[in-house]
Amino acid sequence: MSAALRTTTPPTEAVAGHRLPLRRFARNRLAVAGLAVVVLFLLFCFVGPLLHSTDQTHTDLTQVNLAPNGSHWLGTDAVGHDELGRLMYGGKVSLLVGLAAGILATVIGTLWGAIAGYAGGWIDAVMMRVVDAGIAIPALFILLVVSAITTPDTLGLIVILGLVSWLVPSRLIRAETLTLKNRDYVLTLRAIGGTHGRAIARHILPNSVSTIVVAATFQVADAILLVAYVSYLGLGVQPPSTDWGGMLSAGLTAAYSGRWWLIVPPGLAIILVVCAFNAIGDGLRDAFDIKGRG
Amino acid sequence: MNILEIENLDVTFTTETGDVPAVREASLYVRPGETLALVGESGSGKSTVALAALGLLSGNARATGRVEIGGVDVVGANEADLSRLRGRTASMVFQEPATALDPLTRIGAQIAEVIRNHRPLSAKEAASEAVTLLRRVGIPDPEQRASAFPFQLSGGQRQRVVIAMAIANSPGLLIADEPTTALDVTVQAEILDLLRALAADSGTGVLLVTHNMGVVADFADRVAVMLQGEIVETGPVEEVLLRPSHEYTRRLLSAVPRLTVAEPGDVPAAAPEVPTDAAVVELRDISVHFGRGRRTVRALQDVSLTVAPGETVGLVGESGSGKSTAARVALGLVPPTSGSVALFGTDLGRARGRARRALLAGVGVVLQDPVASLDARMSVGECVAEPLRVHRRGMPAAERRARVAEVLERVRLPRELAGRGPRELSGGQRQRVSLARALVLEPRLLVADEPTSALDVSVQQTVLEVITELQDELGFACLFVSHDLAVVQQFAQRVVVMHAGQIEEQGPTETTLLHPGTDYTRRLIAAVPVPDPVLQRRRRAERRAALAVGGTGATA
């Protein structure tokens, strides 16, 4: 188009502010609530045990299956562990594994997507076919197969979850890279002899940061949710260690006998935290004005 | 009774960062059958006035004052009353035809929708009337075309469809907001002809919003000039354009690049010698094809051109002519399918690695979009210093800063700007920063692709002056791509006219633009409107006569 890019649309900003994203985020009530929830849970799980210390390794068969009462605010489970303490204990695992796996998935996805997007041509085509293949195999199916073969430790679990989840962020980052690589400032750099390395390091990656951060937030939400499935599928951490998903699936049978205190707390915890991360991701995306979740 | 009356219109926008007053106490009127042009640069508020007239302002706008169309109040009206008005008593044509139509609905249906909004016609009747309208706006083969989708039409044709929708119910007022800005100049001429004919036929009043003084001279009976939300001058077109009274109008008119046209009886001057020194850029038989098989796009076909040291070559053409592609080939950004590119005497296609980078260090680049040309995450100083970091890695930081400051001053920007971010700058300032970056290594060639097309006329003048000044000082050659013939005429020593991927003609600017050798160039020049109503009227008559003889109907 040869003609002017002149805009005659009404102004949407009186002043172009650097703090604009922060302000937009702060105005999004759901997002701020989400942030508060995450902070609360982090405190609950990591600072909580210091204030309310319970024994989560030894069983106490005198205190089995008690409903919530004065000394056990959330009751006890089938081997006598204090449920409230267990919630904190399990939360540590859920949150840590979720955060680590989510970030790992984002890192792998970013690298893969950026290389594919920047290289273009057949490299891009092949790399994206691999991604398509990965997406085609449902994550839960793969996890179930893995559970039939082996039972991983925490680190192994993080790696497996990361390997199963990096596919979605890779597509997002690839799309972002494609857009950025055709921006005028990158073209100008190439035209005067700038190297690919400089284009990526100095222009493409820094301008992708907001997309990457949003993707990472959603990945953490998904990872925490995936962790909740993991015990249900038989891949979970071994007792006496536990996580929220483990508590939830272990307590499923208890639901029918009316022992609601074994499933409602972990269930609510999972729902609240995953919602919270999703709300934060949504808020960040609106604040940075990015489109799409992929 | 005036078909449009606006009195003391105030429009304020509420944004995230505060209130923005866009229009202040604007008053104007349009008589039935006359055309009032509302001119101004970006931010003047002219589009806001147009949108306010139909109640189409966005939700965050507050309008006060009196706006009446055919006696009916608009400001206080509710949505139901307004929708009865829109498309019937008054309608609007917008700037961007590419996005003005629903991509998934056939154009006949979209026109029929407007008809049935206001008249109790059956679907079949409305459809046949749509076809009649398409014929009236000059779409060939209207029965067939009515079932086409917007993407199957060209920009000019899409604009004709939008116009058809606008006149479907014979409105008394037609508001046109930059209706031809997004179109090529030849298409622009045709669309303006169409609008003029339609308005004359049905006695429709027209409010024409534009920044282009040539369009004003071509079309308007009266002119209102807007500056920062206020109307500073109003009057008949000949008065305002030839004898402006307000300071701003005078400044605006003097900044408009005027195309000098040949007076009848002029004799072409003798062609000056073409310099024979080693060319700075040489494109030889360049062809660029995108895609394969049946869908091959032949962007360039056997294009050969050179730029000699120190000279400015203007590369002109309409959209799709290949001028930008040619510039990118010269920059090494687009590999040619065949042919060779030489920079400073060395074949660019064969140069690799360090040798290639060394060649490119002698080139500076300025592109069209002031927003996208600077990475907003870097400060102005870092942007300008980038070529230094690429090619002079050993340079100490202090020296780099000094160099940046020096070149900023050269482009008439204060050296303190180096610490600021691009977001804080205006379009013209950004382009000058882009220019500073292009010149920081003192290149032998500057490639500028539409560097001022996205800027207001007054700002454009400053940027062009700066380029000329620096060229005198530093002696670089310049490959200047533009669709604006007047700018090229002012600026370039030689001009290359491109059309559909091929070179129509090339030669010294003087002779080529005043006495063009090919039909295409003649038509191109004839289509450019000049801001002198008297002269423009004569040129229009000549152009129509030439078209009638040449038999080029409305195709775009």
Place this chain on the structure above:
Amino acid sequence: MDTFLYLTRRILQALAVILIVTVVVFCLLHALPGGPARGILGPQATAEQIAAFNHEQRLDQALPVQYVHYLGTLLHGDLGTSYTLNESVSTLIEQRLPKTLVLTVLSAFVGLLLAIPLGMWQAVRRNKPADYVITTLGFVAYATPVYFLGLILVLVFTQLLPWFPSQAPQGETLGQVLSQPNALVLPVVAGAASMVAVFSRYMRAATLENLSEDYVRTARAGGSRQGAILRRHVFRNSLTPVVAMLGYYVPVLFGGALVVEQLFNYPGMGLLFWSAAQSSDYPVLLGCVLVISVATVVGTLLADIAQRLVDPRVKAGRA
């Protein structure tokens, strides 16, 4: 001609993806403890049986050769034999897959039927209380693990309010399964919940984007009212990107089906897979993974073609 080229290209792409999936499954096969021999023959296999198997299956040869051989067996439709159920895997899958497809297609259908109008409605009422409420509900639906949601549904709708049976329809044939529609309700709802959350969000975003497009302004300038604009123009334009996302959601649907079938004891492929995992029945496991992935790729291809048929721009080769 253009359509032919496009189809060919897409099918080739799909085949490439399937090929990569077979490579992944092949690698998994060789990652099994005790090697593929034990994996196929079962934990009770004797040393001689394994040796014979190895030689017969050419497991002493180079991996790439084995892979080609493996592809050969696949193309013959031979997915091995289940050693817990003692039937050929392909037969088992043939029996079970249609039922899973019924469940997933129904879930998808119900999910979209709810999500699309909901998303559009939210967009029109952007940032009003109704929008916030539905967004929050959507987040909750997405964040609830399917087995937990299923449990709640069962507790509420089979015990508290005995409206539905707690088990999905049983039966070998498709006909038997479809003859008990009210037993399908809870499984479908459980499977569709997450989809409603995700797709209403996509639809909301797409509608919002379209509402600010120029063609809406042109229609308004022609006198069209908001309702008509939404119906005639915005709806179809918003649908396109949403349909595009459908292809990528198919594997999620299948994953959900896995849990739902186990929860409601629905005799589909998910339940087959689940039991195979409990008993380490590798041939069934790997066969299912392969078939599901191929089903996903085909599903995505169909969604792509559907989009092409609907959007005239894509049809002409530009979108």
